[in-house]
Amino acid sequence: MYRSAMKTLYQWKESEYRKPLILQGARQVGKTWLMKEFGQNAYEHTVYINFDSNTQMQGLFAADLDVKRILLGLELYAGVKINPANTLLIFDEVQEVPNALKSLKYFYENAPQYHIICAGSLLGIALHQGTSFPVGKVDFLHLYPLTFEEFLIATGKESFAQLLNDHDFSMVSSFQQTYMDALKHYYYVGGMPEAVLRFSQTQDFNLVRQVQQRILSAYEQDFSKHAPLEIVPKIRMLWNSIPSQLAKENKKFLYGLVREGGRAKEFETAIMWLSDCGLIHKVSRITTPALPLKAYEDLKAFKLFVLDVGLLSCMTGLRQQTLLSGNDLFVEFKGALTEQYVLQQLITDPDISLYYYTNDRGSCEIDFLIDTSCDIIPLEVKAARNLKAKSLKTYREKYSPALSVRTSMADYRKEPGLLDLPLYAASELKKLSRSS
Structure with missing residues (x-):
């Protein structure tokens, strides 16, 4: 299914000013499909993590937010080596683990070479409820129903x-x-x-x-x-x-x-x-x-x-x-x-x-x-x-x-x-x- 937002994702990938990207939008407008489709077409490898009811990820992000330690944990969880040159990291339902959102700041500051897209159906609510948020350290893209x-x-x-x-x-x-x-x-x-x-x-x-x-x-x-x-x-x-x-x-x-x-x-x-x-x-x-x-x-x-x-x-x-x-x-x-x-x-x-x-x-x-x-x-x-x-x-x-x-x-x-x-x-x- 063609989505015009795909073009924006490719522009994000090639930008020298790229930051971790947060994809916003209501439930069932196609966020998960779009992220996976983009990963499949634009990268050699995609590591997809769904944070919903994921106790392992809650534990991984509960300690400190050292990027090297988190990346090692993600590699062990996914069973693949995460190469920033050819791998897309997808964090889905990221609002379920607020520290994962917070970690985007450290990815941007300490490991900007990694390509990360996050989404969450109720992300807007989580942000308004006081979830620690990396202001200025992320890009945003809003996905709507098909035009x-x-x-x-x-x-x-x-x-x-x-x-x-x-x-x-x-x-x-x-x-x-x-x-x-x-x-x-x-x-x-x-x-x-x-x-x-x-x-x-x-x-x-x-x-x-x-x-x-x-x-x-x-x-x-x-x-x-x-x-x-x-x-x-x-x-x-x-x-x-x-x-x-x-x-x-x-x-x-x-x-x-x-x-x-x-x-x-x-x-x-x-x-x-x-x-x-x-x-x-x-x-x-x-x-x-x-x-x-x-x-x-x-x-x-x-x-x-x-x-x-x-x-x-x-x-x-x-x-x-x-x-x-x-x-x-x-x-x-x-x-x-x-x-x-x-x-x-x-x-x-x-x-x-x-x-x-x-x-x-x-x-x-x-x-x-x-x-x-x-x-x-x-x-x-x-x-x-x-x-x-x-x-x-x-x-x-x-x-x-x-x-x-x-x-x-x-x-x-x-x-x-x-x-x-x-x-x-x-x-x-x-x-x-x-x-x-």
């Missing part, structure tokens, strides 16, 4: 993904129906690797749903197993409320929809826990669109999205028949799936930050503001072909952005200061904005 372009490649449509990548929109328009059908499938299947693999092998949507339900059940089990007992019910209520939150016309998160009379103080820890797990994305409101947007963030107003559009469609009980009903799928749940989809394509870019905008009267709302560090790009998301965007017009008249974007089921079109981008090309937005 739509990765989905195209995984389902045998490499040439269609290449057309999008090449921005050959005259050719893309000729095959619009192919892209729209694939996008419908992506809304239903999403980007969780196991669901995509099952779909690519069988084209069976029932099997896809079974995979998604299994994944959602595993997340629910994680709540009980890993979260503090007192917040588990709140995590469950909050997680289960997200589909109804996104189904509103105004998708601003309301605590009252989680529980009648609910307040921020009650659910803040639950939001942080789900965010640290990588299961939700929080998009905050901005009232003054000026750089840097972070400085104008309204901490009390935000939208919550889940990690994957396919999981959201499963949580909402989207029926297979909707896939056959013209373009009804794109406007289901007041465009909730479409906004989730767009968020999912954009968030994979580490160089941009996402917010949304409303004015004080609430008469103008922009679905996403994209902070590229150089510019602020307002993005209006339309679920169908409708290009009427009253809010975007109001925003442009007031703030005169260099570039504004509408994304919908309409064809690609560009005019001064305004870009109409087909939904299926949403992941190309940043590259296109550079050339505008």
